[in-house]
Amino acid sequence: MGRGAQPGERRGGRQKGTPNKRTEKRLAAMQDAASQIAGAIPNAFAGDSHALLVAIYKDPGQPMSLRLDAAKAAIGYEKPRLAATEVSGRLGLGIKTHEEWLRAAEGRARRVRGRLRHRY
DSSP states (O other), rough: OOOOOOTTTOOOSSSSOOHHHHHHHHHHHHHHEEEEHHHTTTOOOOOOOHHHHHHHHHHTTTTTHHHHHHHHHHHHHHHHOOOOOOOOOOSTTOOOSHHHHHHHHHHHHHHHHHHHHHHO
C-alpha cells in the first residue's frame, strides 16, 4: 500500500475557486462600503455603469442625442471591435490579386525546377 497522492489526485488544501483570507477580507470591506454609500444616497441606481448606459439608451423617454451617446459608450462592452489584419509572412509576399499569386507561384516553380536540373 503506497502512501501519498496518485498522479492527478488532489488532497488537502483549499478547494478550487475558494478565495483566500485576504481576498475575503477585501470583498467584505467593499460590500460594507457599498452598503454605506447606498444608505447615504437615496434612490441610487443599483446596477453598474454598463447597466446604467443600457437603461439610458433603451429608454424612449430620453432625448435621442443622449440615447446615442449612451449607446456609443456601451457598444465597446457589448460587441467586439473588428481589427484590420494584413496577410504577411512567406505565404503573403505582398501579392494582391489571384493572377499575381499565380505568376509568383509559376516563377517559384521554374526556379525550383532549375535547381533540381542542376543537381541531378
